[in-house]
Amino acid sequence: MSFSFTAVEGRRDLREFIGFTRRVYGRDARYVPAMAQQILGWRSGEVPGVRLHLLRDARGDVVARTTLHTDADFDAKLGKRVQLFGLTEFLDEDGVPEALFDAVCAAGRAAGRDAAFGPVSLLPNQSGGVITSGYEERGFIDSAWNHPYYPRAYEASGFTRRFESDTWICPTTADPDTTFAFDDARIAAEGLVLHRGDKKRFREQLPVLREMLNDSFAQLGYYTDISAEQLDRQTDGLAYLIDESLLLYLTKAGRPVAFVLCVPDISEYICKVGGDLNLRNQVRLLLTRSRYRRDAVLIIKGTVPDAQGHGYMRLLSRELQRNLRAGGYEFLRSTYVERTNPGSAAQYEAMGGRPLHGYTFYEKEFH
Numbered sequence: 001m002s003f004s005f006t007a008v009e010g011r012r013d014l015r016e017f018i019g020f021t022r023r024v025y026g027r028d029a030r031y032v033p034a035m036a037q038q039i040l041g042w043r044s045g046e047v048p049g050v051r052l053h054l055l056r057d058a059r060g061d062v063v064a065r066t067t068l069h070t071d072a073d074f075d076a077k078l079g080k081r082v083q084l085f086g087l088t089e090f091l092d093e094d095g096v097p098e099a100l101f102d103a104v105c106a107a108g109r110a111a112g113r114d115a116a117f118g119p120v121s122l123l124p125n126q127s128g129g130v131i132t133s134g135y136e137e138r139g140f141i142d143s144a145w146n147h148p149y150y151p152r153a154y155e156a157s158g159f160t161r162r163f164e165s166d167t168w169i170c171p172t173t174a175d176p177d178t179t180f181a182f183d184d185a186r187i188a189a190e191g192l193v194l195h196r197g198d199k200k201r202f203r204e205q206l207p208v209l210r211e212m213l214n215d216s217f218a219q220l221g222y223y224t225d226i227s228a229e230q231l232d233r234q235t236d237g238l239a240y241l242i243d244e245s246l247l248l249y250l251t252k253a254g255r256p257v258a259f260v261l262c263v264p265d266i267s268e269y270i271c272k273v274g275g276d277l278n279l280r281n282q283v284r285l286l287l288t289r290s291r292y293r294r295d296a297v298l299i300i301k302g303t304v305p306d307a308q309g310h311g312y313m314r315l316l317s318r319e320l321q322r323n324l325r326a327g328g329y330e331f332l333r334s335t336y337v338e339r340t341n342p343g344s345a346a347q348y349e350a351m352g353g354r355p356l357h358g359y360t361f362y363e364k365e366f367h
Contacts, residue, residue, distance in 0.1 A: 005103035008052035016062045024089050030138040031145045032267045033275030055100050064090035064100040083108025085118035097153035115365040133358035140267045159362035165336035170353030172324045180318035197247025212259050216302025245323035257307040260316050265295035298334040
């Protein structure tokens with residue numbers, strides 16, 4: 001069968017791009033769609049260089065979708081020029097995955113790239129990825145969920161796994177004072193101050209978090225610095241949803257040294273509205289947000305390099321565990337943790353947690 005790979009042009013193409021996931025997943029609540037507003041922003045040029053594409057079969061029906069973009073900082077991190085692709089969904093039909101990946105690679109070669117890497121939206125430290133196990137477990141916000149045929153299709157097309165990881169799920173039943181014991185005498189002795197999130201001052205707190213985030217993760221192979229503009233886009237609309245007790249950071253003698261950011265898991269609502277958080281749906285969510293306090297999602301946590309190994313994350317974890325229990329949360333889910341970073345997973349193991357989904361990105365070098 002022949003296929004055509006074309007850029008999204010008009011409104012009909014855009015509707016088909018956004019709506020294609022319904023054809024792939026139906027109403028399967030394990031899949032959490034990407035935010036429609038994010039896709040609309042990319043299409044409008046809010047993030048320069050992101051191009052939306054559709055793969056159509058000979059009948060003109062959409063059988064796959066993806067985005068294409070590049071990032072100079074990520075190129076420098078990997079030491080090669082990569083063609084990035086994201087929001088990649090495809091049907092399990094003869095020739096479809098092969099045609100999609102051939103088109104992605106052809107675009108990369110034509111642009112002088114050395115390899116294709118993805119799926120990322122827009123970078124690995126933002127979102128993307130493919131789950132490789134745990135398909136019976138639902139996905140959640142800022143994480144992936146896909147059918148079992150996805151990794152098979154990537155690997156049959158010559159892609160290899162990069163940055164293999166796991167997502168985690170932890171009960172909140174562990175006693176915080178036992179699980180994360182910390183000598184409170186150190187707090188005054190070391191000039192430690194614990195700070196909580198503040199909805200009214202959230203924009204003021206973002207630069208503090210960004211500085212710690214970039215310092216903490218610079219050593220990871222997939223991570224590139226997040227600019228102030230990128231962080232603004234990623235957190236746009238988050239302030240009104242935030243549970244102030246789940247955003248915590250620690251300063252030592254006035255200097256920020258460690259942080260953890262969790263949010264209520266609104267995945268069920270995102271599925272219900274098909275990823276469309278328009279103003280009306282935002283208001284509805286705001287009015288019903290108390291329904292979505294069973295689970296929380298740990299988006300990111302870190303300690304700046306010269307403060308690591310001193311137990312500061314243990315102190316934050318103790319406070320977080322206390323607040324989760326006080327807030328009525330039953331489970332904490334975590335976005336992916338690389339398997340080469342066991343120290344980061346230690347908190348979840350201490351809580352009695354377990355890996356939820358196997359997780360990976362894919363790369364294919366051009367020869």
